[in-house]
Amino acid sequence: MKRRLFIASSALAALAPVGARAQVADLNDAINKAGRQRMLSQRASKAYLALVQKVEPRSAQQVLDRSVALFERQLGELKAFAPTPTLRATYDGLDGAWRAFRTELADAAPGREAAARVVALDAAVLALAHQGTAQYEAASGRPVGRLVNIAGRQRMLSQRMAKCYLAAAMQIDPAGSTAEIAKARTEFLAALELLRNAPEATAQIRQELVLADAQWMFFNRGLQRLDGAGASPALMSDVFVSSENLLAIMDRVTGLYAEIKT
Template identity: 25%
Template sequence: MKNNFTLKYTFLLFLVSMLVCGSSELIAQQNIKYGMLTFNKAVNVSGKQRMLCQKMAKSYLYLVENPNDMNAKRDLLTSKIIFEKQNGIIAQNSSYKLTKDRLAKVDGIWVSFKKLIESNPSYDNAKKIIDLNTDLLKSTNDVVSAVIMESKGVVQNDANVLEDADSGESSLELKETINIAGRQRMLAQRLGLYYFANQSTLKDKNTEQMLKNVYHELDGAITMLLISDFNNSKIDEKLAIAMSKWEQIRNNQDKLMNQGFKSVEMYKITNDLTKAFNAVTILYEKVKV
């Protein structure tokens, strides 16, 4: 009888330990997710919000001079819809107070920004958009930073469980690389925005310097991506495509600063550049560490 009791007791302990281990593994698996998303996806999606707010501003400024361009009208409408939808997705999947607070700030600025981009294109409202767009950009960028900070806490906890600190550091480095690549999408749109803001009808004392700043930031970040440890053959290929798009501007800096590109040409080049860097960002998102 005693042996039977010992066997049953040992078996029960085994079952309990299996359940505890299983629960710990489940918790660890849950912790590496941003709600229903991976953290890599969350960094990508939140980063895309920066690009969309700049694309809406660029499209509006372009439409002031080109009111009948249906592609630009469609870009403005679809960007607005996607921006609102993705903001909701980011909010629904976050459990982090800082992220939610920063999303609330985005929503506050968005109310005013949305009214402007929904108005009939005019010079007066275009100037207001030029003034407001950087506030919206900063608030969306703050959300990306919060998502990365949220992932940092999760990665540290997960590294403790797995006793793999190197893996945790690599995971954070990858998220920063996704952030940099995603920021290039935004800078491409911001370049177009300030190209149009720098035309004589909208130009002020700051627009030319802003255009120069965006140009140099975009150019400098390309070098950082080229030497990334996460690059593979597919990423190298997509980076080469993005660089070929960038060379159209880089080789024509005088045209950039002196309104030498036709409006429709600059509109298309910056959209193509955004698409090229979006392809790079998606590939970084899928890298396994």
């Protein structure tokens, strides 16, 4: 248990905004950060659902606070860097969707009804964040930009699966949540193979993907034990912690692809 919590704490620290770049460096960095906004929409919802169900409450509060802070900082950076009116319009729209989502996340007394609203609102944030990522990839026009986008999307899928698990445990659209987990699982595994076999994949990237495979096995084992409202606190905790660990690995992979300048 101590080992598991230590790993989770390390994952939290890896994604904390402290010490990260204050501005967007180039288009690869823009794709990385834009894609991270997708993940943060799902991670914030996951943390909120965990708090409602008293799953890893201390870590969940840290995840929520850091996700909100990082999203807001990166939103400002991406808006300032946006090279076209189309991109600026996307981020203006994202700003509005984020404000509504953030307001719901700030509910001082989270409950099931509020949790359902949070899950509904994160969809608009995710859609616009994905749109911005695709637009930045198109502006790049380089094959590595696509790989940064794909690797970055893995981060979002890890958080989306965990969020849907916790939503199903609360009976928030359980059938839809279960279907989303199955869809995300298929997409995640296909993308792992693509990233592993890409000509641009370095030895370091492949090494990180081996770690992702191992963490995926643990995470997926938890996902497969979903039993609706019968999910135990221990199972929900395992899914929460393993999703953080998988996220940290995929964030490193995305950063490594973003550093490729060819």
